[in-house]
Amino acid sequence: MNIVRPRPPRPAITGIGSTAFGVFPGEDAYSLGSTALRAAMREAGVRADDIDGLIVCRIPDYQRFGELHGLNPQFAVNLPGQGRMAAIALQIACQAISAGSVSTVALVYGNDGRTAGMKYGGEGDGYGSGGAGLWFPYGMTSPGAVHAMMFNRYEHEYGRAGDALAKVAVTCRQHAVLNPGAVMNKAYTTAEYYAAKFIAAPLRLFDYCLINDGGIALIVTRAERAGDAPTRPVYVAGVSTATQLAQSTFAPADYWYSGMRRAAAALEAQSGVAPKDTDAAMIYDNFTPTVLFSMEGFGMCGKGEAAEYVRATDLGLTGRQPLNTSGGHLSESYMQGWGMFTEAVRQIRGECGARQLKKADNILYTCASPIASGAIFSREAA
Amino acid sequence: MINPDALAPLLEGDNAPHFKAAAEGRLSVPHCRDCDHHWFPAAHICPKCLGEAVDWVAVSGRATLWSWCEFHRPYFKSLRDKVPYVVVAVTLEEGPQLYGNLVDTAPADLKVGMALEAVFTPAGDAGMVNFRAAQP
Numbered sequence: 001m002n003i004v005r006p007r008p009p010r011p012a013i014t015g016i017g018s019t020a021f022g023v024f025p026g027e028d029a030y031s032l033g034s035t036a037l038r039a040a041m042r043e044a045g046v047r048a049d050d051i052d053g054l055i056v057c058r059i060p061d062y063q064r065f066g067e068l069h070g071l072n073p074q075f076a077v078n079l080p081g082q083g084r085m086a087a088i089a090l091q092i093a094c095q096a097i098s099a100g101s102v103s104t105v106a107l108v109y110g111n112d113g114r115t116a117g118m119k120y121g122g123e124g125d126g127y128g129s130g131g132a133g134l135w136f137p138y139g140m141t142s143p144g145a146v147h148a149m150m151f152n153r154y155e156h157e158y159g160r161a162g163d164a165l166a167k168v169a170v171t172c173r174q175h176a177v178l179n180p181g182a183v184m185n186k187a188y189t190t191a192e193y194y195a196a197k198f199i200a201a202p203l204r205l206f207d208y209c210l211i212n213d214g215g216i217a218l219i220v221t222r223a224e225r226a227g228d229a230p231t232r233p234v235y236v237a238g239v240s241t242a243t244q245l246a247q248s249t250f251a252p253a254d255y256w257y258s259g260m261r262r263a264a265a266a267l268e269a270q271s272g273v274a275p276k277d278t279d280a281a282m283i284y285d286n287f288t289p290t291v292l293f294s295m296e297g298f299g300m301c302g303k304g305e306a307a308e309y310v311r312a313t314d315l316g317l318t319g320r321q322p323l324n325t326s327g328g329h330l331s332e333s334y335m336q337g338w339g340m341f342t343e344a345v346r347q348i349r350g351e352c353g354a355r356q357l358k359k360a361d362n363i364l365y366t367c368a369s370p371i372a373s374g375a376i377f378s379r380e381a382a
Numbered sequence: 383m384i385n386p387d388a389l390a391p392l393l394e395g396d397n398a399p400h401f402k403a404a405a406e407g408r409l410s411v412p413h414c415r416d417c418d419h420h421w422f423p424a425a426h427i428c429p430k431c432l433g434e435a436v437d438w439v440a441v442s443g444r445a446t447l448w449s450w451c452e453f454h455r456p457y458f459k460s461l462r463d464k465v466p467y468v469v470v471a472v473t474l475e476e477g478p479q480l481y482g483n484l485v486d487t488a489p490a491d492l493k494v495g496m497a498l499e500a501v502f503t504p505a506g507d508a509g510m511v512n513f514r515a516a517q518p
Contacts, residue, residue: 122457134397134423137389137510140469140481141457148451149471156449156494201452201466249423250448250471250479 007270008098010381011236014229015044015219016342021183021333023114024213029059032215033110034068044219044229046104051219053096053105055079055089058336065108074102081111083284083329086337087365087373091239093220104221109338114213120144129249129370144208144287145200150251151289152202161307165288166193168323169206169330171315172285176327178317178355183212184331207288209329216338218345223381234345237362237378238270241371248370259372260297271376275366276300278376279359280347281321282340284367285328294368317355321364325355340365344377389460391508396424399438404509409500411478413439422478443500445472445513448479450492470513472498486514 017039019032033056041047054073056062058081066076077092079085086109093105118124121142125132132141155161170190176182188206196205226233242262244252252258268274275281275298283294292306300321301309315323326332326343333339344363346352365375391401400422403410413420414428415435427434448471456462468484470492484492485501497516502509 119457121455125457130423135469135481136458137391137505138469138481138483138512139389139453139458139461139464139467145451145453145469149449149469152451153449153494198452198454198466201454203451246429247421247479253448 007272009223010378011094011097011220012223012226012233012381013218013236013345013377014221014226014231014233015040015042015046016345017041017043017217018181018339018342019215021181021212021214021335024112025115027115027213028112029110029215030065030068031110032112032213033059033065033108033217034215036110036215036217037069037106037108040106040217040219043231044221046219050104051106052102053093055092055105055107057081057085057089057107057109057338059108059110071106073106081113081336083286083336084367084369084371084373086341087239087367087375088241088371090220090236090341090375091241091373094236094239097220097222103225104219107218107220108215109217109335110215111335112213113334114211118211120211129245142200144203146251147287147289148200148203150255150293154255154289154292158304158307161292162311163190164292164307164310165207166190167310167315168285168288168291169193172324172328172330174316175325175355176331178353179326179332180353182327182332183210184327203287203289206330209286210331210334212334214333214335214339216335216342218341226381232349233381234348235378235381237273237376237380238267239373239375240266240270241373242266243371245370255293256368256370256372257293257297257303260294260366260368263372263374264298267374267376271362271378273362273376273378274299275364275374275376276321278321278362278364280325280357280363281323282328282344282363282365283324284337284340284369285324285330288330290368291323294366297368297372298364298366298374317357322357325352325357337365337367341375341377348377348379389458390505391510393508400424401508401510403438403440404502404511405504405507406509407502408440409443409511410438410440411474411476412436420474420476420478422480441474441476444475444516445480445498445500447492447494447496447498448473449494450484452489468492470498472513480511482510482512484514485512491515
């Protein structure tokens with residue numbers, strides 16, 4: 001259970017950094033993470049000596065990474081390269097700061113998956129509880145196939161989803177077209193979405209996220225220190241996680257709904273803001289069906305109602321709650337949630353150019369997975 | 383390690399009893415003598431009661447279809463000539479879930495919740511557990 005206490009001061013993000021996104025032979029997770037970290041440190045105006053917590057994700061060795069940057073933090077944590085880890089990193093940082101044990105935490109993500117030839121189906125498939133190799137003889141591999149099965153069952157339970165997946169994919173691409181940093185910048189139509197080949201039917205090519213290289217870093221600090229930074233701080237109003245690990249070799253029959261409901265309730269209790277009332281939703285879009293599942297789990301609509309919600313809702317930049325303003329994992333960059341954090345910060349700061357939202361006071365991040373998670377980024381310190 | 387060029391179940395490791403039993407035409411899963419829970423993949427304790435009285439038992443092979451998908455991309459070289467093929471996720475009558483291939487059944491006839499039955503397919507010295515529509 002997530003424990004709800006009187007609200008402590010909101011930790012502040014005072015610096016972010018990101019690399020370009022694409023294919024970068026010669027780079028690795030260390031160098032990509034390093035580029036991002038140094039950019040974030042410059043923004044936040046912090047030196048190595050100021051960093052008293054280090055959380056690295058998808059970077060093989062925290063020790064080597066710390067040595068490369070001359071860091072001696074109080075604590076160091078290494079999280080594996082899974083999308084569900086982004087909010088966990090933020091949660092660890094915020095809890096450590098709120099507990100008073102540290103002041104400034106560096107969060108660093110480095111992903112050289114594209115250059116390293118990472119594949120999420122076949123021999124390298126590590127998805128699922130303990131890895132997927134057990135099922136290879138049946139040709140069962142890839143998280144995409146698991147999500148294809150979930151969506152197939154979802155449609156059996158709740159009826160055909162119509163063009164909901166297509167609308168999610170097309171909308172994210174439209175947003176990426178307005179994002180100069182996005183890997184994909186060519187719009188496609190709904191007809192082109194349907195014309196693309198099946199990968200694991202019922203899912204097609206554009207239901208799948210990208211695979212690319214890149215790095216992201218954030219500097220999170222205690223609220224009282226936020227004023228020292230040269231940037232406008234963005235506050236973490238809430239961050240929560242809830243797991244469904246029992247029997248998780250197989251996807252749950254509720255599509256992670258119960259975990260997301262727990263995470264959403266904790267998020268609202270911490271932040272005082274309902275996820276559905278935020279100004280934009282950065283929904284972890286590894287595959288288009290998870291966007292539908294997440295809309296239900298985080299209360300944008302009722303259980304089983306996401307397809308109708310998507311049909312009836314403007315998910316674009318002029319809508320009430322725009323979806324994945326950067327283009328998300330489907331079209332901006334596969335930074336496993338981390339790119340959604342930087343997008344939220346940039347939207348609140350007003351740095352998003354052609355895709356800038358008129359109102360960006362509170363921005364939601366959600367992730368549907370065996371570790372459901374959410375965060376709300378806010379312009380306000382309290 | 384599984385050989386990606388010649389996919390076959392491993393006859394070593396925690397799940398070997400499952401694939402050895404399949405070679406003999408039995409569907410075998412771990413079972414807790416204390417609380418009567420069945421599960422899969424293998425675990426050295428019962429995930430329900432954390433008891434240690436674990437053995438492998440044969441189960442009925444009766445199952446219902448949880449869901450399925452159809453692979454169009456061959457993720458392994460040895461599957462290049464087999465796409466598109468169907469993988470089913472099933473729930474056994476005794477509770478555990480399994481993935482398997484669809485045999486003797488047209489994909490167009492699949493419906494979530496339909497009754498299936500296990501079919502055993504030899505794979506070298508091991509056996510694979512596949513599924514078809516339950517025969518009347």
